[in-house]
Amino acid sequence: MDNTQSSKEGSLRDLIPINHPRRESLLIREKLVEALKDNVLTPSGLIAHGRGECFDYLFGEKTQDFAKKAIEAASATLLLAKNPVISVNGNMAALVPKELIELANLINAKLEINLFYRSEERLKAIKNVLIKNGAKEVLGVDDELTTIPELFSERRKVSKNGIFIADVVLLALEDGDRTEALVKMNKKVIAIDLNPLSRTSKAANITIVDNIIRAIPLMIQKVNELKNYNTGQLREIIENYDNKKIILDSLKFISGRFQEFSLSL
């Protein structure tokens, strides 16, 4: 048997032709496989990514208008927040660590690690990634923790100085239970989720239906643009924002895409 050709996943970059239609998406997969090896990601994180890939494909792998509007409202909300916190999980740390830190610095937000599959090993691995990328403080690991009411998964453990006292929480690829619990605690939740039908998408105050690899850089850009706005102007953006309409627009978009696909067959 010919075994001269390497068949390890690590060599993906060399295996995929430069002009492959899905090269970008396959290289992101490679990053995630690395993160799995480093304990940053769990196998379930890979499956969750696959679900997201499917929706992203339906959105044409582009940030659509409904996501741009949500990003604007989210940026205004973060600029007005008193104690904003960015909740970080394995997928976020694997794909956009530098960008998360840049955004946190811009809006004076804290970074807190919160995991469904919580273990000392993973917490340390993810904290390391954030520190290596320039984070000065990372909550949810060594600091004092407390629990969110009505939540039974490991996700209930939050930092006393972070999510517990936050007025605004930015999260991504979150499970619906915790999003609902945070909203019940009267926190404003900004969710980045490619699935507009998820419980997180429905429960969040602002739902950014987009890929984190595009949404976080766009939020950095938008926050830079809005940071000179006064409170009144920022409030106006938020008051004019209708999350239900945004989710509906995303559903209509996908429905239209399938009609297009049908016609192209």
Next chain:
Amino acid sequence: MDNTQSSKEGSLRDLIPINHPRRESLLIREKLVEALKDNVLTPSGLIAHGRGECFDYLFGEKTQDFAKKAIEAASATLLLAKNPVISVNGNMAALVPKELIELANLINAKLEINLFYRSEERLKAIKNVLIKNGAKEVLGVDDELTTIPELFSERRKVSKNGIFIADVVLLALEDGDRTEALVKMNKKVIAIDLNPLSRTSKAANITIVDNIIRAIPLMIQKVNELKNYNTGQLREIIENYDNKKIILDSLKFISGRFQEFSLSL
């Protein structure tokens, strides 16, 4: 920090409440995570599963009419085949090993392992799974191999006594390149693929847009039903089958689902 609650993925069965709306899907994930540990699956197989999960959700996690029609045509095609081969990959071996062997026995098909991420270790691990589940012969591992023209991935390696001489090939979760190559070699390709927009779905002669965990048992049932049909009756089923229409029906179904979702918000 409270570390008394296990946070290993292995304990998923205990973690998920019996009435959890996605319990079944989460338990399948657990099987896949096991398969990853056993080298049957690669991390990319998990991501591919995630993409499938998303489409399956859109199909209501049920075998829809378009899939039932494709399963009927596929069963007739397999019953008329002279050298049918079932091409087995990691995801198939992880989820439906027993069922694949039962189907192979019913239609006198050979089982052949064919992998994108091909390694001796994985080939052996998958062969072991099939043997443990009752397979007598497994091609593509120790037997004589040859290569499919115009194909550059590891998928090009096929058994001289299996896929190379097959008239009908049943495959699932396949990459588009190989499906197209097999069709060019004038083989009839039956593909099980939850993504009706994939190159495999478009290139295959018969596309079963369904989850393998439902499609393979339904094929076993249908083959049992059709095995007493005569050649003329089986040919009629095949002649009346229109794969393009089936794919269109699946696209229309999803489009309709999103319209429904919109109305329910």
